[in-house]
Amino acid sequence: MRGRAASECELIIVRYDTPSLMTWNARTYDGGFGYVSAHGAPLVDLLDPRPGERIVDLGCGTGVLTAEIASRGAHVLGIDGSPAMIEKALAQYPGLDFIVGDGRDFVVAQPYDAVFSNAALHWMGSEPDAVISSVREALAPGGRFVAEMGGAGNCAALTAAVSTAWREHGLPDPDLPWYFPTPAEYAGRLEKGGFVVRILEYFDRPTPLDECPNGAADWVRMFAGSLLHQLPAELIESLLRRVNELAAPALRRETGWMADYVRLRFAAVRR
Numbered sequence: 001m002r003g004r005a006a007s008e009c010e011l012i013i014v015r016y017d018t019p020s021l022m023t024w025n026a027r028t029y030d031g032g033f034g035y036v037s038a039h040g041a042p043l044v045d046l047l048d049p050r051p052g053e054r055i056v057d058l059g060c061g062t063g064v065l066t067a068e069i070a071s072r073g074a075h076v077l078g079i080d081g082s083p084a085m086i087e088k089a090l091a092q093y094p095g096l097d098f099i100v101g102d103g104r105d106f107v108v109a110q111p112y113d114a115v116f117s118n119a120a121l122h123w124m125g126s127e128p129d130a131v132i133s134s135v136r137e138a139l140a141p142g143g144r145f146v147a148e149m150g151g152a153g154n155c156a157a158l159t160a161a162v163s164t165a166w167r168e169h170g171l172p173d174p175d176l177p178w179y180f181p182t183p184a185e186y187a188g189r190l191e192k193g194g195f196v197v198r199i200l201e202y203f204d205r206p207t208p209l210d211e212c213p214n215g216a217a218d219w220v221r222m223f224a225g226s227l228l229h230q231l232p233a234e235l236i237e238s239l240l241r242r243v244n245e246l247a248a249p250a251l252r253r254e255t256g257w258m259a260d261y262v263r264l265r266f267a268a269v270r271r
């Protein structure tokens, strides 16, 4: 399928069949989970967008960071696999270009100076090399790939609580939808994929779930909603109650819930 022209001189070819993309609730994303983009500010600084540069924001969600990059004078194109996210981004930032597309095989007509991505690459883990290859093809030689994603061990207490609750309820092991690589693994993929890795950081980032009164259960509903599809409502309530009980000792503080995020942040340059 050919996507709509994002601007007069831009033609993007996007993948039509995107079976592994989960459904996002764009309406509640910025309210309860706005911390995802709020934590992206240092990544925009690492990108260091310059006036006039052409930049792709891959997995742009509702466009908050796309707008931040544009405010620094760059021409930004936000690409996301979720039509609901793109619809909200277009409504919030009508002056910016957004398009539905798949990180695993998007194609651009004119090369870009940089591809930026916050909290999205771990959702594209079924084909990480295809994502890296698409990004490389989208960049001019010397172009930057600057991104942050979940790293190995990300949300380990949360996901352990989910697996245990599922098992206790007699359900098969949940098919968790993420790819959280080690720094060595992802650096190897980048190098094999035609990039020179300039910076690679791997760090704990405990993250308050301030807008999630129901703690781990709210997090599961937003980020692992695909696991709940087709389960009866009473079973979902019981599962999520148990997830909260199991996760609480590790993640519940007097001040509220704290998710155990681990991040991989990198800046690489196209050879």
Ligand SMILES: C[S@@+](CC[C@H](N)C(=O)[O-])C[C@H]1O[C@@H](n2cnc3c(N)ncnc32)[C@H](O)[C@@H]1O
Binding pocket: 021, 024, 036, 037, 040, 058, 059, 060, 061, 062, 063, 064, 065, 079, 080, 081, 082, 085, 101, 102, 103, 104, 117, 118, 119, 120, 123, 124
């Ligand atoms: C946690 S959100 C992050 C959104 C945004 N970058 C931010 O910082 O708020 C992850 C985004 O990745 C998108 N996504 C997941 N898989 C994708 C794929 N294969 N291609 C493009 N976007 C994808 C989702 O639709 C979602 O909007």
